[in-house]
Amino acid sequence: MTKAIHLWSLDVVASEELTVKELKETQLWGCGGVIYLLQTVLKNSEYPQLWVVTRGAQPVLSDKEKLAVAATPLWGLGRVVSLEHPQLWGGLVDLDPQKTEQEVEMLLQLLVNSSEEDHLALRGEQTYVARLVKQSASEFAQPVSLSSDRTYLITGGLGALGLHTAQWLVEKGARHLVLIGRSQPSPKKQAAINHLKQQGVEVIVAQADVCHVEELEKLFEQIDSSMTPLKGIVHAAGVGGYQPIQQIELTEFKRVIAPKVVGGWILHQLTQDRELDFFINFSSIAAVWGSGLTANYAAANHFLDGLAHYRQAIGLPSFSINWGPWAGGGMASDEELRELSKRGVDSLSPTQGIAALERLLVSSKTQTVVADINWSLFKQLYQTGKRRLLLEEIVVETTETQLKEENAETDSNGILMQLKAVSNNEKPKILMAHLQAEVARVLGITTSEIDVEQNLSMMGVDSLMVVELRSRFQSQLKVDIPISKLTEEFTIAALSTEILSTLTTPVMFADYIGDTHQYNLV
Ligand SMILES: NC(=O)c1ccc[n+]([C@@H]2O[C@H](COP(=O)([O-])OP(=O)(O)OC[C@H]3O[C@@H](n4cnc5c(N)ncnc54)[C@H](OP(=O)(O)O)[C@@H]3O)[C@@H](O)[C@H]2O)c1
Incomplete structure (x- = not known):
């Protein structure tokens, strides 16, 4: 045979x-x-x-x-x-x-x-x-504002990503949340819930299994009778597990696929007649290009990708995010993160993950990978022993090109590299000093003469200087500050905050945000 x-x-x-x-x-x-x-x-x-x-x-x-x-x-x-x-x-x-x-x-x-x-x-x-194709992140940026008179539900809401998402929803205006998990919150999680409540948020912690239709029906009845209308769902419930295919047993297969496949479908069925603003599926990169020992998990996650596409096709909102690993707790242990990093799969900080989530909420993308991948390393390892055409469109810079770019960055003080190398606390100081030096340079004065709290126009920065500054920031920091902002009453301190908020989105640190299913004609 x-x-x-x-x-x-x-x-x-x-x-x-x-x-x-x-x-x-x-x-x-x-x-x-x-x-x-x-x-x-x-x-x-x-x-x-x-x-x-x-x-x-x-x-x-x-x-x-x-x-x-x-x-x-x-x-x-x-x-x-x-x-x-x-x-x-x-x-x-x-x-x-x-x-x-x-x-x-x-x-x-x-x-x-x-x-x-x-x-x-x-x-x-x-x-x-x-x-797999790279996607420019620029088209995603739009402000997000959520309604305080709607209810938002997060399955796996007591998990690491679930709680980050809850905090973000609240920052964006949500005031009624339902967090679903099967277990009681641990003291640490309870503290996070209390923190949300202290911000004036109604938080219902529902002990329910997303795979049990009766439990979810009961919960939806409770929401309908005692809360504001349910308008958004984040399906983040999931369980992991590593096993080589030869050792997979049916019970383990069922356990891993249940929350995503069965739970995802139940959630879809129970809400398909409701007018939701969003239905977000937390999927994984494992579903897009695989990952050793995760056959059950990859299968489960790709169901969520399919569910998002299906819902879109029938006119219901939904999108799926194929997350790379997140740092700071959650399904991936520190040891796993270290191992993945050795293979070119770096972890996203919660700030980066949430920034990407926010961008995707206002985009029209149905499925997107959000991950921090060192492609030159990852692609090489991924193709060990076999060419894999799925990644053919991901162009990896040659070492020579990389070196040139690194030299170019060093020429302009390597500010991006400096920022990448330091902790978040240190970034504002370094960036502010850099901006001060740049403004001093175009004005032809010394850095000590620059007041970071003074408006740029008051300092004498004219329109031609603005164009020059903008262009330098584009090449040095890979950010595009609109001219209008630079000419308005912008101080260096405000500029620094603006640039830092852009830099902490995955545009800058995750090398890749992409559609996963661009099919090209053979
Ligand atoms: N963390 C990452 O690096 C990463 C990367 C890619 C994708 N993701 C995906 O993102 C999601 C969240 O990940 P995480 O790191 O936050 O994981 P986590 O901390 O383990 O949280 C997952 C949560 O799902 C809940 N859950 C599992 N089965 C459930 C069920 N049948 N019904 C209700 N709740 C259930 C768990 O609570 P109980 O056990 O109490 O029910 C747990 O709190 C997962 O779907 C994961 O696949 C995570």
């Missing part, structure tokens, strides 16, 4: 009619079937090349494609199989949601003439491949 083709997920129930029971069953013969197949073939010394085929499980042409959400976890799982067992990995093929006459022939051609492409989709007579 040279090839094994998994077709069991072609007949999943259409998302519009999918019940929770059917969704759970589908996972057993979908992902469960692939895991069992792998565990069986891996016992032999020779094994067939494995291909996994789905139908309508990837958003290829537009967000209007109603995804077959029940089959989406297979794509997350497949990405991990490809990393753990590259020797037997063939690829993933997503067939056209509408059966076409030529699809069998096209599929066979793909499998027989298999190339290095392993993320493929057929739509009509065309074959598409998936490419």
Whole structure:
């Protein structure tokens, strides 16, 4: 046997009619079937090349494609199989949601003439491949303001990211929160909740399991009867777990996928008739490009990506964020963060994560990776032993280019590097001194003559100097300060605060914010 083709997920129930029971069953013969197949073939010394085929499980042409959400976890799982067992990995093929006459022939051609492409989709007579693409972060910046007379619900609200999100919602104006978790809050978490309450916020801590429909129904009844209208959901409940595919048991598979797959679908079903402002899914980079030992987790997270696309297609708000690891507590332990960093996956600080979340809330993106990746290191390691075309569009600078850039930065005092190297507390002082020197330079005076609290225009900074300053800040600090701001009553101190707030968003520190599913024609 040279090839094994998994077709069991072609007949999943259409998302519009999918019940929770059917969704759970589908996972057993979908992902469960692939895991069992792998565990069986891996016992032999020779094994067939494995291909996994789905139908309508990837958003290829537009967000209007109603995804077959029940089959989406297979794509997350497949990405991990490809990393753990590259020797037997063939690829993933997503067939056209509408059966076409030529699809069998096209599929066979793909499998027989298999190339290095392993993320493929057929739509009509065309074959598409998936490419991760960089996304400019500039289009995301818009102010966020939330309503004080609406209720916002966070599943996994007592987790690390959940509590950061709660604090951010409050900073943006929310005054009614529901935080869901199965356990009682620890004293530390209770202190964080108390802190929210002290800011005048109504916080309901609901002990509920997102996988139990009755518990959520009861909670929604309680919200409807005693709180302001529910208008936003952040689905951050999740559990981790590391296991090689050969050792995965069904109970562990069910445990890991439950909060994201079952919980996500229940939340969708229970709220689809409500007018929500947002429905945000906390997913993971593991769902986008895989990560060793996380087959269950990657499958679970890719369901959330699919759910976001499906909701968009049927006119409901939703987006999914494929987070890289966060520092400062949470699912990823310090040791895991250190290990990931050695492989080029650095962690986001909570400030960076929240800044990205805020930007995405006002963007129109359905799925976005937010991660701090050292691409030259990560891409090299990711492709050890196998070229992986998913990352083909991520251009990694050569060492020579990097050196040039570093020298260029050093020429302008390496201010970005200096800022990167110091703690947040030290940044304002360093940046302020730099801005002082820059303004002194264009004015032709000494730094000691500059008063950081005086307006730039009062100091004598004219419009030509403003243009020069703006251009220097663009090249040195990679920030674009509008001319209007520099000519208005801006002091150096205010300018420093403005620039620092821009720098602490992932635009600056995370090398990548991207769409995950740009399909380019082969
Ligand atoms: N931290 C990271 O670096 C990172 C990176 C990528 C993605 N993410 C995703 O972001 C989310 C939050 O991560 P985190 O680091 O904050 O994790 P965390 O601290 O472990 O929080 C997760 C929370 O989910 C709750 N939960 C789990 N199963 C549940 C269920 N069935 N019903 C209700 N609540 C449930 C847990 O509380 P109980 O156990 O008490 O129920 C826990 O408080 C997760 O979905 C994770 O996959 C995190």
